[in-house]
Amino acid sequence: xxxxxxxxFIRAVNDVLGTMAMITPTAGTPYVKKDHVxxxxxxxxxxxxxxxxxxxxxxxxxxxxxxxxxxxxxxxxQDLLSDVKDGVGELTNMISGQARKWLAExxxxxxxxxxxxxxxxxxxxxxxxxxxxxxxxxTTEYGDFTIEISLE
Numbered sequence: 001x002x003x004x005x006x007x008x009f010i011r012a013v014n015d016v017l018g019t020m021a022m023i024t025p026t027a028g029t030p031y032v033k034k035d036h037v038x039x040x041x042x043x044x045x046x047x048x049x050x051x052x053x054x055x056x057x058x059x060x061x062x063x064x065x066x067x068x069x070x071x072x073x074x075x076x077x078q079d080l081l082s083d084v085k086d087g088v089g090e091l092t093n094m095i096s097g098q099a100r101k102w103l104a105e106x107x108x109x110x111x112x113x114x115x116x117x118x119x120x121x122x123x124x125x126x127x128x129x130x131x132x133x134x135x136x137x138x139t140t141e142y143g144d145f146t147i148e149i150s151l152e
Contacts, residue, residue: 003134013025025139033135041120043060048111065087
């Protein structure tokens with residue numbers, strides 16, 4: 001997979017988290033992921049179709065997910081499990097939407113499915129595409145998260 005395809009997703013992560021959660025993440029070095037084990041505790045996964053087919057996932061550590069969702073909701077979490085699940089799903093949807101908007105400007109038009117959220121330590125993410133999985137780790141003051149992109 002071309003590293004250029006990751007750039008709109010990295011930009012979208014920074015834009016969405018900055019706007020929705022007032023958090024400035026720092027991207028690490030992208031790498032090709034060799035397994036399916038999530039690098040965190042809560043993953044939002046969304047299917048992508050169109051000019052390319054595949055998936056985007058956003059996986060947060062538990063502490064990072066809670067902090068991001070608290071910031072999104074103004075610090076008021078009523079039901080920790082439900083609110084974190086909904087918040088991670090919504091963030092995944094917004095990151096996908098923002099990245100797809102920028103990709104469309106360069107001629108790569110993608111549509112997305114409804115995101116799915118998976119929770120629990122050591123859960124697996126099964127990307128549908130057979131192409132390599134590009135992972136980009138991020139750090140924040142609240143913990144870490146990783147995005148994974150697999151498109152063919």
